[in-house]
Each structure stands twice: as structure tokens, then as C-alpha cells.
Amino acid sequence: xxxxxxxxxxxxxxxxxxxxxxxxxxxxxxxxxxxxxxxxxxxxxxxxxxxxxxxxxxxxxxxxxxxxxxxxxxxxxxxxxxxxxxxxxxxxxxxxxxxxxxxxxxxxxxxxxxxxxxxxxxxxxxxxxxxxxxxxxxxxxxxxxxxxxxxxxxxxxxxxxxxxxxxxxxxxxxxxxxxxxxxxxxxxxxxxxxxxxxxxxxxxxxxxxxxxxxxxxxxxxxxxxxxxxxxxxxxxxxxxxxxxxxxxxxxxxxxxxxxxxxxxxxxxxxxxxxxxxxxxxxxxxxxxxxxxxx
Amino acid sequence: xxxxxxxxxxxxxxxxxxxxxxxxxxxxxxxxxxxxxxxxxxxxxxxxxxxxxxxxxxxxxxxxxxxxxxxxxxxxxxxxxxxxxxxxxxxxxxxxxxxxxxxxxxxxxxxxxxxxxxxxxxxxxxxxxxxxxxxxxxxxxxxxxxxxxxxxxxxxxxxxxxxxxxxxxxxxxxxxxxxxxxxxxxxxxxxxxxxxxxxxxxxxxxxxxxxxxxxxxxxxxxxxxxxxxxxxxxxxxxxxxxxxxxxxxxxxxxxxxxxxxxxxxxxxxxxxxxxxxxxx
Numbered sequence: 001x002x003x004x005x006x007x008x009x010x011x012x013x014x015x016x017x018x019x020x021x022x023x024x025x026x027x028x029x030x031x032x033x034x035x036x037x038x039x040x041x042x043x044x045x046x047x048x049x050x051x052x053x054x055x056x057x058x059x060x061x062x063x064x065x066x067x068x069x070x071x072x073x074x075x076x077x078x079x080x081x082x083x084x085x086x087x088x089x090x091x092x093x094x095x096x097x098x099x100x101x102x103x104x105x106x107x108x109x110x111x112x113x114x115x116x117x118x119x120x121x122x123x124x125x126x127x128x129x130x131x132x133x134x135x136x137x138x139x140x141x142x143x144x145x146x147x148x149x150x151x152x153x154x155x156x157x158x159x160x161x162x163x164x165x166x167x168x169x170x171x172x173x174x175x176x177x178x179x180x181x182x183x184x185x186x187x188x189x190x191x192x193x194x195x196x197x198x199x200x201x202x203x204x205x206x207x208x209x210x211x212x213x214x215x216x217x218x219x220x221x222x223x224x225x226x227x228x229x230x231x232x233x234x235x236x237x238x239x240x241x242x243x244x245x246x247x248x249x250x251x252x253x254x255x256x257x258x259x260x261x262x263x264x265x266x267x268x269x270x271x272x273x274x275x276x277x278x279x280x281x282x283x284x285x286x287x288x289x290x291x292x293x294x
Numbered sequence: 295x296x297x298x299x300x301x302x303x304x305x306x307x308x309x310x311x312x313x314x315x316x317x318x319x320x321x322x323x324x325x326x327x328x329x330x331x332x333x334x335x336x337x338x339x340x341x342x343x344x345x346x347x348x349x350x351x352x353x354x355x356x357x358x359x360x361x362x363x364x365x366x367x368x369x370x371x372x373x374x375x376x377x378x379x380x381x382x383x384x385x386x387x388x389x390x391x392x393x394x395x396x397x398x399x400x401x402x403x404x405x406x407x408x409x410x411x412x413x414x415x416x417x418x419x420x421x422x423x424x425x426x427x428x429x430x431x432x433x434x435x436x437x438x439x440x441x442x443x444x445x446x447x448x449x450x451x452x453x454x455x456x457x458x459x460x461x462x463x464x465x466x467x468x469x470x471x472x473x474x475x476x477x478x479x480x481x482x483x484x485x486x487x488x489x490x491x492x493x494x495x496x497x498x499x500x501x502x503x504x505x506x507x508x509x510x511x512x513x514x515x516x517x518x519x520x521x522x523x524x525x526x527x528x529x530x531x532x533x534x535x536x537x538x539x540x541x542x543x544x545x546x547x548x549x550x551x552x553x554x555x556x557x558x559x560x561x562x563x564x565x566x567x568x569x570x571x572x573x574x
Contacts, residue, residue: 005464007399008477017394018406020387021447025409027432028444029416032424039424093313096306103307109562110314115569116554117321118506120524124531124547125320128327134540136323136340170317172569179570199302228419232508236528250419257423258513266423273420281415 033274040267058268067244068252068269075248078162079226086166087218090173095203097174098181108178115171119229123236126164150238154245157238161246164237165230172225173218180214181207220284227276249273321548328352328545351545358542362529364518366546369526373550376441376511376522377504383446384500385493392455393481397467414449418510426513436517445510450572451496457571458492459485495568498561502554523550 040058042051062068093111097104114122129135130150138148150157184207192202228250234240240247240255247255253273257266323340330345355366363369394400395407418425425444434440462485470480508524515521521529527550530543558565 003395003399003403004397004467006468006471008397008471008480010398010477011400013477014394014398014400014403017390017398021391021452022406022409024387024443024447025413027428028425029413029421029447030409032421032428033416035424035427036421089313089316092309096309096313099303099306100310107310107314109559111317112562112565113555113558114317114321115565116502116506116558117551118508118524118554120506120508120528121547121551122320124527125324127531128540128544129320129323134340136342139340167317167320170313175566175569199299228417231419232506232524232528235508236531253420254422254509258426263423270420270422274416277417277420278415 036267036270036274038267039263040271043264054264058264059272062265062268062272070244071247071249071252074158074246075227075250078158078165078230078246078248079223081162082165082169082226082230083219083222085162086169087173087177087215087222089166090170091177091215093170094174094177094181095207097178108174111174112171114168115175117168118232119165119168120232120236122164122168123161123233126160126167127237130160150242152242154242157242157246160237161230161234164233165226168233169222169225173222176214176218177211180211184210216287217284220280224277224280227273321551324544324548327540328548330541332539332541347541348545351541352549354542355546355549360530362518362533363526364521366523366526366549368519369521369523370550372441372520373505373523374553375438376507377501379438379442380445380504380507381497381500383442384448384451385496387446388448388451389455389486389489389493390481392452392459393485395452396456396459397477397480410447410449410452412449413447418445422509422513429514435514436520438520440514441511441520441522442504445504445507448500451500454492454496454572455489458489462488491564491567492571495564495571497568498557498564499568499572501557505554526550 039051041053041055043054043057044051093107097107097111100107117125129137130148132138132149132151135148141148148156150160188206188210189202192206197205227248230248231250231254234246234248234251238246240251249269250273253266253269256262256269260266326341326344328351329348330341331347331350359365364372391406391410395403429435429440429444432440434443466484467480470484475483506524507522508528511520511522512525515525527543527547530546
């Protein structure tokens with residue numbers, strides 16, 4: 001890792017400068033993570049007086065627990081659906097904005113601001129729209145013969161959180177796709193046009209392949225987002241229900257640990273999720289670093 | 295544009311207008327709901343055009359005490375402070391640690407870098423209970439310190455500053471040293487002014503980040519005195535099933551989401567810069 005060619009000769013100062021960051025990291029990040037790992041191998045008696053080492057018991061139980069496996073499947077479905085929907089819509093919108101010269105910025109502004117809507121507010125907004133008593137969409141859906149009640153119907157609850165989470169993520173993906181599109185050299189497009197390729201052909205054979213680093217980067221970021229940042233969306237809409245239908249892995253860590261006080265199992269779940277983030281982060285930094293070169 | 299295709303231009307605008315409608319729709323509904331009286335919303339079909347009660351609803355949100363939550367002004371105050379402390383704290387500690395990592399060679403430098411890197415891999419969602427336990431043991435529950443300090447460590451901001459410092463010509467620092475400037479003076483008089491745009495861009499991103507926090511404040515506050523807006527509106531919405539005052543709740547929700555949205559709209563350049571650069 002590089003420093004400058006010449007550096008300041010100083011003994012104590014650099015330690016003083018990194019100290020605040022490192023102290024906070026150690027106390028609030030590394031120590032708790034270590035505790036989570038430690039207590040995932042332990043069992044605490046109901047009064048919290050003593051703990052005993054139980055090895056991989058919590059992990060073993062988790063992987064035999066149908067509820068946990070179901071939650072894994074649900075999380076995968078949720079993450080995949082949100083990633084595909086929000087990236088797909090964002091790519092279409094970014095491509096459209098990129099075609100425009102004058103009105104592009106106005107559209108961008110109108111598409112970007114939902115980034116600033118927090119997940120929990122996004123959840124409340126969509127919950128209100130789909131609310132079975134006053135919501136507008138159940139009213140509309142009734143004409144199509146759909147009886148909407150996400151408080152009873154697990155599939156509909158899943159659709160609700162997918163819509164809310166995707167809606168919130170469109171602007172982020174839009175921004176990065178637009179940046180990616182703008183760095184595609186115009187000369188390539190023009191050369192292909194002269195050779196007689198139409199706009200759709202140009203998009204699929206030139207623009208889309210050149211966009212692949214952005215697409216890959218966004219896939220990783222979106223998986224990360226749906227796994228971890230959608231807690232607020234779920235808490236505000238379905239709170240994991242009905243009947244666990246929207247209990248994703250992260251929400252389960254919270255509901256088992258903080259509400260259910262099942263510490264050992266919750267810690268084991270935390271550790272599994274940590275491994276997941278580590279893999280995603282390594283992929284992101286190992287392979288995505290090069291995405292800015294065209 | 296490569297060639298002129300009127301139907302494609304038409305399609306472009308059509309797609310974009312549709313996209314904008316999708317994006318605006320939920321907020322439009324919320325704003326409409328916030329402009330009506332209590333009866334308009336509970337009578338079955340929700341109106342699609344604005345009513346005349348917006349001002350009354352807003353006044354009611356700001357003045358009325360509600361069950362289960364703190365007064366609105368207090369939650370807004372808490373959210374504001376939380377966002378500001380997180381923004382300032384993150385920028386302060388990450389700019390100095392990036393400075394140490396780039397402009398000094400000291401034993402443990404690489405270790406420090408990796409420890410900071412690891413924070414990327416440990417989002418609060420995966421270590422809810424133990425982090426809560428640490429904060430509880432330190433007696434930080436129900437305090438601004440507990441709300442903000444654990445969120446202040448930031449690998450992304452440190453990386454951003456590190457990357458930026460690496461692009462500053464070495465000669466600048468050598469010249470400063472020849473002229474007799476020490477590390478503190480160089481940092482204060484040369485590096486900080488050069489980092490101004492980066493700091494501003496980060497301010498925008500981090501303020502939004504701080505304002506949006508939901509899970510963490512919910513864990514560490516039990517005293518309504520420290521509730522933030524994000525928690526508050528969620529709690530108001532949660533009791534709405536029993537006592538639906540949708541117009542009031544939606545007025546509160548719209549006001550709670552307004553500050554960061556306005557920041558994105560009016561500081562779009564900085565926002566885009568901050569978002570694109572921190573993710574690099």
C-alpha cells in the first residue's frame with residue numbers, strides 16, 4: 001500500500017491521528033463481531049449466570065431448522081427480485097435520459113430524489129398505498145378480481161416488500177447506469193450507426209457490453225442493499241409476517257435475538273450473515289476496482 | 295445523438311414520463327393524504343386531488359402530543375443533531391486517519407488500514423445484540439453519544455480521502471516542508487482547503503445517511519426524549535390501525551422525509567459527486 005514519496009518524520013503523531021477511528025472501530029465493530037462469533041459457540045442458561053461451550057450446535061440446528069432454510073430461500077427470492085426489477089427499470093430510464101440532450105437533467109432530478117427517502121419511510125408510503133382499508137391500489141385491484149390483503153396473504157406481503165424496496169433503489173441504480181452510459185465513447189456508436197446498426201442493435205452489441213462493469217458493480221451493491229438495508233422497509237410494512245412470509249435473514253437476526261432473546265441462535269445467524277458480507281465485499285474490491293476504465 | 299428518429303424520441307419521453315410517474319406516485323399519494331381532513335380518508339375511496347387541510351394538519355403535527363411518541367419538534371431536533379454529529383464526526387475522524395495513512399510511514403500502518411477496511415464487512419444489522427450490549431455496558435443508552443458514536447467509524451470516507459490525497463502532487467508537500475511547514479500546518483493550510491469539495495460532497499451523503507438511520511436509534515433509545523423522526527413516524531403509523539388519522543400521519547411522514555430530499559434536489563451536483571466517489 002502506497003504512501004507519498006516523502007513522508008513526514010514523526011513518531012507519535014500518526015498514531016494520534018488514526019487513534020479515534022481505530023478506537024471506535026475496535027469498540028463498536030470488531031469487539032461486538034468477536035462477541036457474536038464467541039456466543040454462537042456457546043449456550044447461556046436462562047438466567048444469564050453461566051455459559052457453556054457447545055461447539056457447532058447452534059449452526060447445526062439452524063441448518064436443520066425448516067424455518068431458517070425457508071427464510072434463506074425467501075431472502076434469495078427477495079434479493080433477486082429487487083435487484084432485477086430495480087436494475088432493469090433503472091437501466092431503461094438511464095438509457096432514455098442518455099439519449100436526451102436538453103431535458104436530460106430535468107428528468108434526472110425527478111428520478112434521483114427517492115435516494116433520500118429512507119427505507120422505513122418508503123415502507124410506510126407503500127404500506128399506506130396497499131393498506132386494505134384506505135389504500136388506493138387494493139381498491140383498483142378489486143376491479144381486476146384481486147383480493148389484496150398482505151396482512152393475511154404471504155405472497156402478497158412479499159410482493160409488497162419487493163415493490164417498496166425496488167422503488168427505493170431505482171434512483172441509485174439510475175445514477176450509476178447514467179454515469180456508465182456517459183463514459184461509453186460516442187465514436188463507437190457513430191461508427192456502428194454508419195455501418196447500419198439500428199439503435200436497439202447498437203445498445204445490445206456495443207453499449208450493454210461496455211456497461212458490464214457497472215452492471216456487475218451494481219449487482220453486488222444491490223444484493224448488499226436487499227440483504228441489509230431493507231430492514232426498515234420490512235419493519236414498516238410487514239414486520240416479517242404474515243406467518244414468517246417476509247422474515248428475511250436480517251430481520252430474523254433481529255426478531256430472534258432482540259425480541260425473542262434467543263442469543264445463541266441469533267449470534268450464529270449473525271456470523272453466517274457476516275460471512276456473506278465478507279464474500280460480497282471481497283468480490284466487490286477484487287473484481288470491481290477496474291470498472292472505471294473504458 | 296447519432297441520427298434523428300422521431301418515434302424513438304417520442305418513446306424516450308414516454309418511458310421517462312412513465313418512470314417519473316412511478317417514482318413520484320407514492321409520495322404524491324402521501325402529500326394528497328396530508329392535505330385532507332380526517333373524514334375524507336376513512337370514507338372508503340381515497341381522493342386523488344389535494345384538499346384544503348394541509349396547513350391545519352401540519353400545525354397539528356407540530357403542536358399536538360401523540361401517544362407513544364415524543365413531540366414532533368423534539369424528534370426533528372434529535373434527527374437533525376444525530377445527522378449533524380454523524381456527518382461531522384465521520385468526516386473528522388476519517389480525514390485525519392487518511393492523512394496519517396498517506397503522509398506518514400509508521401509501524402502498524404497496514405494493520406490500521408485493514409482494521410478500517412473491516413468495518414465495511416460488519417454492518418450493524420449483523421451484530422445487533424453484541425453492539426447493543428457494548429453500548430449498554432458503557433452506559434450510552436438514551437444519549438446522543440450512544441446514538442451517534444457507534445456509527446461514526448467509516449471506511450468509505452477514509453478511502454475517499456486516501457484516494458484524493460494520493461492524487462495531490464508530492465511536490466506540494468515537499469515544497470511545504472522546504473518552507474518549514476510541519477505536518478499540522480501542512481494539513482491545516484494546504485490539505486484541508488484542497489479537500490473542500492470532497493468534504494462538501496461527503497457532507498451531503500453523510501447527512502442523508504445520518505437522517506435515515508432507523509434500526510440503530512430504535513435499539514438504543516427507550517426514552518421518548520431521544521426518539522428520532524424515522525422511529526417516530528414508524529410508531530405513529532403502527533398505531534394507525536387502531537386509530538386511523540391518516541392525514542396527520544402522512545403529513546408527519548412527508549415532513550420527516552423532506553430535509554434530505556430537498557438536499558438532493560438543490561445540491562444535486564455535490565450529491566452525485568459524493569455518491570459516485572464514495573462507492574468507487
